[in-house]
Amino acid sequence: MIDLYYAPTPNGWKAAIMLEETGLEYRLILMRLGEGDQFAPGFLNISPNAKMPAIVDHAPGEGWGADPVTVFESGAILIYLADKTGRFAPTETDLRGRKALMEWLFWQVGNQGPMGGQLSHFRNYAPENERAYGFKRYLGEYDRNLGVLEARLEGRDYILGDYSIADMMAFPWAFIAKPLGASLNDFPKVSDWRARIKARPAVQRAIDLYKSEQNGGRHRVDNNDILFSQSSASFKPKPDGGSA
Ligand SMILES: N[C@@H](CCC(=O)N[C@@H](CS)C(=O)NCC(=O)O)C(=O)O
Structure with missing residues (x-):
């Protein structure tokens, strides 16, 4: 258990x-x-x-x-x-797959996650009169990370090719793009990837x-x-x- x-x-x-x-x-x-x-x-x-x-x-x-x-x-x-x-996840014997997995997990916890978290703070919780700079800065960073993901999904259905924990890490922060004040309109591949993952019963x-x-x-x-x-x-x- x-x-x-x-x-x-x-x-x-x-x-x-x-x-x-x-x-x-x-x-x-x-x-x-x-x-x-x-x-x-x-x-x-x-x-x-x-x-x-x-x-x-x-x-x-x-x-x-x-x-x-x-x-x-x-x-x-x-x-x-x-x-x-x-x-x-790729196994220990798939060295290149494992390396790619680590890259995208570290990207998520070091970039997309914290930038999304700060964006959420400045959009939803910061005092009105202290909001503007932080909101602009983190909206830009969140958008930048969407661009990184869009490029990675070129020619791939999922971040590593097959559905993996890399997708489970990144999906939740793309799932809430709209409540964060961001848009996926410029990111068609991220949009399709998000829809594919959202449709999974376990998700x-x-x-x-x-x-x-x-x-x-x-x-x-x-x-x-x-x-x-x-x-x-x-x-x-x-x-x-x-x-x-
Ligand atoms: N890097 C951490 C981030 C976890 C995190 O920020 N959790 C938040 C909620 S989304 C939390 O527990 N916040 C409580 C607090 O900040 O006091 C992870 O990926 O697990």
Whole structure:
């Protein structure tokens, strides 16, 4: 059994999509990020960066020893699950395929994901009078990454040719282009790729998980400090046993 620490956001969907695609048995633990669940000491032992998704595999299998395995960071989670199941990734013997997989996973977690995340912040949450510069900057970066993906999809149905965890990583951030204030009109290949992935039943099931919690893409205004005014002090335990 695998515990999935999850909230219905693009990064949460990545892990949910892979679990749904593989059919692995999992239990979903909903994270109330606006209420600070990510700073609970028990969760920090699993995910020291205080972010979901994270998983705990209680039956990791041969070679892992008896203790449960914890994994944080979506890319690491998807590689772990691909290795566990032997699915949706080139194997270690396909050296060129594996290299390409790593490139596109690192591209996603270092570029498309964070730029999309900052774009979302400036579009949805930043104070009106401080919005303009950040919005312009990250809309440009998000658009730049769409261009990178468009070029990669030339002559390919999926990022590596076959559907893989590289697509599961990048799809959620392209899926929400419109609510981010961006458009896919100039990116026909990304648009078709997004439609192909969205049509997969496993992907549908994953993005529907706890849809009611998505709150129109906005967190409650009174949660802004927990989510948007973080510092190293956020990790300090509170006297009542929680975190600051
Ligand atoms: N690089 C991380 C990003 C994860 C991430 O940013 N998660 C967000 C939600 S989308 C989160 O947990 N935010 C809680 C917070 O910032 O306090 C990954 O790919 O797993």
